[in-house]
Amino acid sequence: MTRPSLVVIGVEGLPEIVAGARLGELLAATAPLEAGDVVVVTQKIVSKAEDRVVAVDPSDPGAKRRLAESEATRVLRRRGDLVITETRHGFVCANSGVDVSNVEAGSAVLLPVDPDRSARGIRDAVRALRGVEVGVVISDTFGRAWRRGLVDVAIGCAGIAAVVDLRGTLDGSGRMLAATEMCVADEIAAAAELVMGKSAHVPVAIVRGVDRAWLRESSVAAEIIRPYGEDLFR
């Protein structure tokens, strides 16, 4: 009546991550990783390790908005101090992903320069030090059009499919399925968030049991970012 399942395991007890921290080596040394696992790492600690922390004047109410705009290639919407922007990576999100929570007052955390590269670095370190092939997803918390509430999505990945194309496969009636391209990287990020919480010091989770066929080279930039000309909502 049930079939093989998926397990999501929160990883806690990591040291405070500071600039220069080698996340891949740290996870290889401490996380209980197995071949075929997908390791989900929140953007915040990736950005801190990569020294993407900048000073903001906490007495200047517009400072965060200006910082967000400086990180954007396009401003889609404005409401008060909130701006919905497109980042250099092509992400559409609030305030260009600039974050002032969970950091010291007077500082803000920017997105990694190249989150797919960050993911590859962690994957390569785990492969080199532990000899196991894992997938890596870098996750961040984004809002959505039309729906309230935030969800974690993938901003970078390595060794795990971003989008799985089920077009051309047969459905249960033997008919060809029309476009059913599932964004499994976003679904993995969402699943991981369910054990992470926002203040529980669980910045990493292991998703164990994904379809082995999804473990392939991929990137968020190539597979998830919808080009401007293809997008109906920019």
Place this chain on the structure above:
Amino acid sequence: MTRPSLVVIGVEGLPEIVAGARLGELLAATAPLEAGDVVVVTQKIVSKAEDRVVAVDPSDPGAKRRLAESEATRVLRRRGDLVITETRHGFVCANSGVDVSNVEAGSAVLLPVDPDRSARGIRDAVRALRGVEVGVVISDTFGRAWRRGLVDVAIGCAGIAAVVDLRGTLDGSGRMLAATEMCVADEIAAAAELVMGKSAHVPVAIVRGVDRAWLRESSVAAEIIRPYGEDLFR
């Protein structure tokens, strides 16, 4: 190093669901449910049980688009035969959620009239027949603005929070967190999809291990649907 985890269990072996099927009784009788589980049920079998199947002429290429428009309160975008619509429920999705895959040729499946009510019905049946309190999420596969690939989201829920408001809680630095309202119902639907696949006859999954504080009355209509006037992208 690790903390209590989440398990996602696919439920297979259900009989073919036809109009009039009593899904809650079926799941109460056959699925290995425990108190605190969240049962994720795909829209397709809910709609079939509720007889939301209509005839479409397979030789008429515009039939599906006209059906989608008849189910919509607003058309947001058009591209070829694809329409992005707002449904009576307030969902923004492709073709008003009308689906012709996994159904017999010449028929299409519409969304449930009230998916929150569908979820309550399943929850109530499980409570009555098994004596356990579970959460229920009705899931469907939606596209998104700005990002390629589809993800499963919640279109109805009962006994599980749709959105968890973490505003006002302290972050790891002891500072108040700004708006961090996580849409856990959507994240639960996404996690479930990872074991469901699209043609594997797994229309139900159990998500075990969610935060017990999330097990409360809720609804997608009240908590996730963003009112028109609040939405920046309609």
